[in-house]
Amino acid sequence: MSDTKKFLFVNRKAPYGTIYAWESLEVILISAAFEQDVSLVFVDDGVFQIAKGQDTSDLGIKNFSPTYNALGDYDINKIYIEKESLEARGLTVDDLLKLTYEDEDDDWAEKDSIHVVSSAELVEIMDQQDVVLSF
């Protein structure tokens, strides 16, 4: 498609308590359904959105974290996590969902979608985008 744009979704907020995380995820899926080039960033409390073992039973809200596992099916495989945000919260990549995709050009090998990057590297990634949306 000639009118493909590079979209970057910046997720900054904790998953529950506000609607931002869920709204962002819906827009992300819609953008990918329209075959745009989609990347995601998780910074600040946004890193909790893809934390493992979420349990919302006491909140009375749907736990939508399993939906992030579907991102690979939508060809979304550029997921950046800010290193400083993880460290400030005492988290490592092992505390996050293991998000993967199957590489069509490499005999459908399963590959990691998650890339931990520094704040400085994020600036470069943001610079390369056509559209940056912050949630």
Next chain:
Amino acid sequence: MSIEVNGKTLETDEEGYLSNLNEWEPEVANIMAKLDDAELNENHWEVINFLREYYEEYQIAPAVRVLTKAIGKKLGKDKGNSKYLYELFPYGPGKQACKYAGLPKPTGCV
């Protein structure tokens, strides 16, 4: 809006999607199909059951492109293509099959 299934009245939205997906039972799909002048065979059920499993795992109804690819992977290339799926579900495999499966309208469907 609502539909009658096994003596129970189940609420639907204005497009006929079940309001509460926990109320789904196989008969819901049969009755919805009848309202569309269709009859379900085992090929339809393969897709409906696949969608229910997909929802169970990921909590979303997949976009058509994703559904087509995933069906191809699970049930074979001869079924993982738009022609086959549109023949089964002429109103659109995403919309129609999700409705019969009791799921919400797929995210990204306008």
